[in-house]
Amino acid sequence: MEAVSRLVCRAQKRDLVAFEQLVLIYQDRVYALARHLAGNPLDAEDLAQEVFVRAYRSIHTFRGESDFGTWLHRIAVNLWLNSRRKAAVAVVSLDEPVTTRDGTLQREVSTLEGEPESLLLGRELNELLQRALEGLPKEQQAVLVLRELQDHTYEEMARILNCSLGTVRSRLSRAREGLRKAVSKRAGELGVRLAAKDEPCAAEGAKGRPVRF
Amino acid sequence: MDCKAASNLVSGWLDGKLVRGEAAFLQHLSGCRACDLEVSELQAVLAALRENSFAVPAAPDGFAGRVTERLQTETLCRGSSHLLFRKFALVASFLFLLGMNSLLVSRYLGKQNQAALPPVLTPASDLVTEPAPPEPVPDPAKQPKLPAPGGQEGPPAQNVAEPVAGPVPEVPGRAAESPPLPPAKQQEVKRQLGVAFLPPGIIPDPEVFVQQRRVTEGVLLKVAVAELPLASQRLEEAAGAQGLTPLLASEVLAEDGRLIKLYRYEVPYLQAGRFVAETLKLGRVLEERRMKEDVSDVYGEKLEQYRQLAARAQEAEGPEAEELHLMINALLLDLAGMHSTSKDMKAVTIWLES
Numbered sequence: 330m331e332a333v334s335r336l337v338c339r340a341q342k343r344d345l346v347a348f349e350q351l352v353l354i355y356q357d358r359v360y361a362l363a364r365h366l367a368g369n370p371l372d373a374e375d376l377a378q379e380v381f382v383r384a385y386r387s388i389h390t391f392r393g394e395s396d397f398g399t400w401l402h403r404i405a406v407n408l409w410l411n412s413r414r415k416a417a418v419a420v421v422s423l424d425e426p427v428t429t430r431d432g433t434l435q436r437e438v439s440t441l442e443g444e445p446e447s448l449l450l451g452r453e454l455n456e457l458l459q460r461a462l463e464g465l466p467k468e469q470q471a472v473l474v475l476r477e478l479q480d481h482t483y484e485e486m487a488r489i490l491n492c493s494l495g496t497v498r499s500r501l502s503r504a505r506e507g508l509r510k511a512v513s514k515r516a517g518e519l520g521v522r523l524a525a526k527d528e529p530c531a532a533e534g535a536k537g538r539p540v541r542f
Numbered sequence: 543m544d545c546k547a548a549s550n551l552v553s554g555w556l557d558g559k560l561v562r563g564e565a566a567f568l569q570h571l572s573g574c575r576a577c578d579l580e581v582s583e584l585q586a587v588l589a590a591l592r593e594n595s596f597a598v599p600a601a602p603d604g605f606a607g608r609v610t611e612r613l614q615t616e617t618l619c620r621g622s623s624h625l626l627f628r629k630f631a632l633v634a635s636f637l638f639l640l641g642m643n644s645l646l647v648s649r650y651l652g653k654q655n656q657a658a659l660p661p662v663l664t665p666a667s668d669l670v671t672e673p674a675p676p677e678p679v680p681d682p683a684k685q686p687k688l689p690a691p692g693g694q695e696g697p698p699a700q701n702v703a704e705p706v707a708g709p710v711p712e713v714p715g716r717a718a719e720s721p722p723l724p725p726a727k728q729q730e731v732k733r734q735l736g737v738a739f740l741p742p743g744i745i746p747d748p749e750v751f752v753q754q755r756r757v758t759e760g761v762l763l764k765v766a767v768a769e770l771p772l773a774s775q776r777l778e779e780a781a782g783a784q785g786l787t788p789l790l791a792s793e794v795l796a797e798d799g800r801l802i803k804l805y806r807y808e809v810p811y812l813q814a815g816r817f818v819a820e821t822l823k824l825g826r827v828l829e830e831r832r833m834k835e836d837v838s839d840v841y842g843e844k845l846e847q848y849r850q851l852a853a854r855a856q857e858a859e860g861p862e863a864e865e866l867h868l869m870i871n872a873l874l875l876d877l878a879g880m881h882s883t884s885k886d887m888k889a890v891t892i893w894l895e896s
Contacts, residue, residue: 343827345610352606360601374602381609389826455594458587476557477591478598483557502553508591509584 333397340388348388351397352381359401365474366409376412380405395488402481403489406471457519461511469504476501543570548577552584614832759811760833760889761818767825770896774803777892780820781807796895805892814888821892828895841877848873 333354339347356377363377364370383404384391391400462470468490475481475489486497543563548570554560555567571578767773781788790806809817848870855866 343822343830345613348613349606349610352609356601356605356609360605361598364598370599370602374605377601377605378609378612382612385613454590458591458594461587462591473591477588483559498554498559501557502550505553505556505584505588506549509580509587512587513583 334393337388337391337393337397340385341391345385348381348385355398355401356381358398359405362402362405362474362479363409365478366405366471376405376409379408383408396485399485399488402475402479402485403491406475406489410467410471457512457515461508461515464511465504465507468500469507472497472500473504473508543567545570545574545577548574549580552581556585556588757834757836757838758889760835760891761814762829762831762833762891762893763818763821763827764829764893764895765821765825766828767894767896770801770803770894773824773894773896774805777805777821777824777894781805781817784809784813784817784820786817800895803894805894807890807892808887809890811888814890817890821890824894844873844876848877 333351336347336351336354340351359380360373360377363380364373367373367376380401384401391397462473465473471490472486475486481489483494483497483501486501487494490497490500492500543566548567551560551563551567555564560567571581765773778788778791786807786809788805788807790804792804794802794804796802807817851866851870851873855863855870858866
């Protein structure tokens with residue numbers, strides 16, 4: 330982190346070369362968040378670029394009290410929340426190949442096992458989740474992305490969203506419940522179950538154990 | 543614990559945040575089928591969300607480069623708060639083309655040495671009566687220190703294979719008054735005009751240069767400083783230490799009452815980076831804009847005007863001839879200015895505000 334601090338100091342003196350190094354360090358994390366928030370690669374790149382441009386413009390206001398990456402995420406979420414467009418939270422399509430620096434990989438879908446009646450096809454599941462998320466208020470979408478897809482802690486989320494821990498807790502709780510209800514409703518319309526009846530109930534199962542559809 | 547209380551605890555429990563109330567929560571779930579199912583559903587939904595988003599691709603190739611390119615070229619004029627600066631930027635872009643000529647104005651007109659102006663039009667008098675020797679294609683190797691005009695496309699030496707035939711477009715009443723320039727001075731003026739590669743006595747044909755590509759470069763810096771007078775003094779001292787004097791130094795009163803100081807320098811290309819670095823130390827840089835303008839078309843148009851005026855000047859007499867001469871001189875200054883900033887100089891404009 331010392332190297333990052335040095336680069337930040339140099340960037341604060343308008344050293345663009347140093348700032349480019351910071352971009353290289355954080356670009357994947359910022360792009361990932363932008364991808365989750367913005368919904369498609371083009372909007373994600375626009376958002377991610379805007380994050381770094383805004384960061385460079387206001388880097389003199391960064392005091393080093395929080396992690397630089399957290400600060401960038403805060404800019405990203407704020408930009409996205411303030412954007413007028415109705416942005417969809419991206420649930421990466423199961424059919425979409427994954428492009429990495431090493432090339433393009435076909436996604437391997439291995440989670441859809443189990444009883445046939447409890448399964449949704451990958452595309453349907455993807456659409457169902459995406460629509461359910463899009464139906465939530467943007468603040469709730471953001472908190473879900475930060476927690477579920479970005480694995481941020483409550484404290485980090487509070488810093489990113491500029492709110493108290495209590496607000497993070499309640500907002501996350503409402504978002505999760507809202508998502509569950511939306512998915513459950515849609516699944517009911519499609520005639521599928523969200524959890525198999527013979528699966529161990531939540532109280533008996535291990536905490537956080539993934540339960541398949 | 544009732545169902546509502548249990549429902550409020552689910553999210554925290556999933557994140558391991560429920561410590562004291564966990565036993566009561568789990569006890570409720572074990573006895574309440576509805577709540578238990580809801581928790582299972584939620585776990586399933588969140589797991590699916592994670593499963594469907596697990597592999598986020600890395601940032602696209604070239605992403606960082608695109609960001610820095612944007613930062614380099616991003617316009618200064620963003621937002622209504624920069625209205626004044628937007629106006630300034632417009633003015634600056636004009637200055638960028640026009641103001642650069644003031645260097646030559648100060649060099650030539652300022653010295654009242656008008657004889658320095660027309661050598662391209664009126665070369666040394668002996669060459670008027672005695673046409674240039676048949677040395678039509680200059681060898682660049684013979685003149686390694688002299689820049690070729692345009693640069694990128696190479697000198698159009700073949701296009702000036704023949705000295706311009708016919709009478710020299712002599713400026714009435716002026717050639718007689720102006721003694722021929724010393725050869726060294728002639729060469730210096732030719733260098734400024736971008737015709738240094740031409741052998742002595744050959745009059746450049748404007749058509750030759752129309753196709754040249756000329757790109758002028760400049761930097762615009764907006765710096766917030768603690769104390770304006772002090773920063774101005776430091777800037778002038780730093781510039782002076784590098785042998786630079788401002789072409790323009792003026793104060794502007796902004797609409798909100800702030801005082802803004804504007805400076806404009808022409809800096810030798812290779813020195814520009816050092817000078818800009820010095821300027822950045824004056825305070826906090828609010829905006830930094832690098833400008834590049836292709837002035838080829840303007841250059842070509844001015845050359846065409848020059849050609850037409852020079853032709854008219856041959857037949858004009860009296861006040862009309864005087865007027866034409868002034869216009870021709872102005873055109874030559876423009877052309878030389880454009881050439882100098884497209885070859886050797888960078889325009890550096892500095893905005894200081896406290």
